[in-house]
Amino acid sequence: MTSSPSDHVGLRERKKAKTRAALREHAMRLFEEQGYAATTVEQIAEAAEVSPSTFFRYFPTKEEVVLADDVDPIAFAAFQAQPAELSPLQALRATITDVFGAMSEDVWEWERRRQVLIASVPELRAAMALRLFDLAEELAEQVAERVGRDAGDFEVRNFAGVIMGMSLGLMSSKGLPAGQPDYRVFVDRALAHLEEGLPL
Amino acid sequence: MTSSPSDHVGLRERKKAKTRAALREHAMRLFEEQGYAATTVEQIAEAAEVSPSTFFRYFPTKEEVVLADDVDPIAFAAFQAQPAELSPLQALRATITDVFGAMSEDVWEWERRRQVLIASVPELRAAMALRLFDLAEELAEQVAERVGRDAGDFEVRNFAGVIMGMSLGLMSSKGLPAGQPDYRVFVDRALAHLEEGLPL
DNA sequence: TTGATTTTGATAGTAGCTGTCAGTTTGGCG
DNA sequence: CGCCAAACTGACAGCTACTATCAAAATCAA
Structure with a gap:
């Protein structure tokens, strides 16, 4: 139910998925290590090796990275x-x-x-x-x-x-x-x- | 239960209550007129004729002025x-x-x-x-x-x-x-x- | 009136988020 | 293979909620 019949899983999609997963995992780790409020989006982005603006392209808010x-x-x-x-x-x-x-x-x-x-x-x-x-x-x-x-x-x-x-x-x-x-x-x-x- | 035996309701207390009420009423009015997000704390403070910092002295957050x-x-x-x-x-x-x-x-x-x-x-x-x-x-x-x-x-x-x-x-x-x-x-x-x- | 206490406003700063805008990467197609 | 359109990216600027500090003003108690 999560994939439509013709599902192009090109390189692009795979990269996107990887970036998304990296953001989620690093965010969760940082939150657990140093607290939610004390962790900035900038730190998460840096850990996942993308720019802060890219973070917001994947998750509309800082909360969503946990709630997704x-x-x-x-x-x-x-x-x-x-x-x-x-x-x-x-x-x-x-x-x-x-x-x-x-x-x-x-x-x-x-x-x-x-x-x-x-x-x-x-x-x-x-x-x-x-x-x-x-x-x-x-x-x-x-x-x-x-x-x-x-x-x-x-x-x-x-x-x-x-x-x-x-x-x-x-x-x-x-x-x-x-x-x-x-x-x-x-x-x-x-x-x-x-x-x-x-x-x- | 809200007032202790010797309750000095001096000018100070009355003024505080008035300021608080003014902030609440103007906030509610502005929210209804132009929406919650579109209304800034600065506008509310100006309408109630106090400074923005005074607003936060009465209500810890913008939400609280409604939720109080x-x-x-x-x-x-x-x-x-x-x-x-x-x-x-x-x-x-x-x-x-x-x-x-x-x-x-x-x-x-x-x-x-x-x-x-x-x-x-x-x-x-x-x-x-x-x-x-x-x-x-x-x-x-x-x-x-x-x-x-x-x-x-x-x-x-x-x-x-x-x-x-x-x-x-x-x-x-x-x-x-x-x-x-x-x-x-x-x-x-x-x-x-x-x-x-x-x-x- | 005097001195202590409270309230106030100005100022400066941080963080989350939103927009824009050029530069780059990618996938599809001739 | 090579080009184009589309998507992705990153830098920058800006807005607002909110915090902290500090001196001036108002109020109260004596």
């Missing part, structure tokens, strides 16, 4: 592929299991580093929250289709908003065990709790 | 005052009714303008999301006390996160009727939906 994500579209595809008889919450849980299960350990490790960084930098959390608005929009559309309602339906939107909030809640740096948190477990547990009606 | 809020502490106090036999969700609904009901029409009108502005400016939505993290933290503590659990309890935190997300969902500019949305109704409806276990 390639699992979301996969997850949405997986959600859509869930059997129709599942309830939205059930389908969501199945999706999480599927997507996380299919991740290689390398990809997952990268993802974990991202999460830790985002959770610890308020600026990134804010940007992530913004992104979640769009994701909630998409989720609302898919849920609407699944249950045969309009995407503008109040309860459908509320459902999507609640899921979004649950995800944000898991990002709260406080309250989660430090070290190497395994978000795979947390997400499933939170969804299960929601499925039972949030008993307290 | 005085109903949150009232709402938390009201939540704490709810009868102990109510479930967290019931207490929350009662709080909303109480607080919104006690608002004067003027205060409510100002609140409505704020909400509309925040909903329409991504930057403000992001900042508001950040603030909701702190609010969720406080909510978690109060809920924990209410149900006799630890504030770090996973399900308590999940509850707080979900409530936060619900609030964010209501801020999504799309999907809400334009014009003069009455958030009082929406919040209660969303809470009721949650109370029923998010049926779809």
Whole structure:
């Protein structure tokens, strides 16, 4: 689903991909080493051996180099592929299991580093929250289709908003065990709790 | 609870309050007239007849002049005052009714303008999301006390996160009727939906 | 009125980001 | 192979949010 039939992977494309990956990796490394705010775009560009203006050609903002994500579209595809008889919450849980299960350990490790960084930098959390608005929009559309309602339906939107909030809640740096948190477990547990009606 | 026994409201304090109010009002007006991004702090300061550096002495960031809020502490106090036999969700609904009901029409009108502005400016939505993290933290503590659990309890935190997300969902500019949305109704409806276990 | 404290404005500086604009590299095609 | 159009690149200038400092002015307490 990520490549169209006639996909010219010429030298140009490969070079672009390499530059992009280099920027991301050096950025992540520098952020972890000396902090997000203390790292300037100039330093990242220098480490990746390009000019600062080139950085902004690949990533519109400094935040985006961390937030750029390639699992979301996969997850949405997986959600859509869930059997129709599942309830939205059930389908969501199945999706999480599927997507996380299919991740290689390398990809997952990268993802974990991202999460830790985002959770610890308020600026990134804010940007992530913004992104979640769009994701909630998409989720609302898919849920609407699944249950045969309009995407503008109040309860459908509320459902999507609640899921979004649950995800944000898991990002709260406080309250989660430090070290190497395994978000795979947390997400499933939170969804299960929601499925039972949030008993307290 | 906002004033200590011996509260000297001298000329100094009054002037400060006036300056603060002037900054807020002119900022809101300018944002509505020419947009948030297109309005500079310098313009706001000039309209309120102070220097730009004075603006930052009253509000740490440009966002804060919109986000500064005085109903949150009232709402938390009201939540704490709810009868102990109510479930967290019931207490929350009662709080909303109480607080919104006690608002004067003027205060409510100002609140409505704020909400509309925040909903329409991504930057403000992001900042508001950040603030909701702190609010969720406080909510978690109060809920924990209410149900006799630890504030770090996973399900308590999940509850707080979900409530936060619900609030964010209501801020999504799309999907809400334009014009003069009455958030009082929406919040209660969303809470009721949650109370029923998010049926779809 | 005097002296302490607070508030204020001016100034200078940093960083993130946006634009422009020429110089170079690249891929496609005759 | 060689040319052209397109894309990529890097340098520069500029804007705005925000910070830090410091002396002048206003306010308060005695």
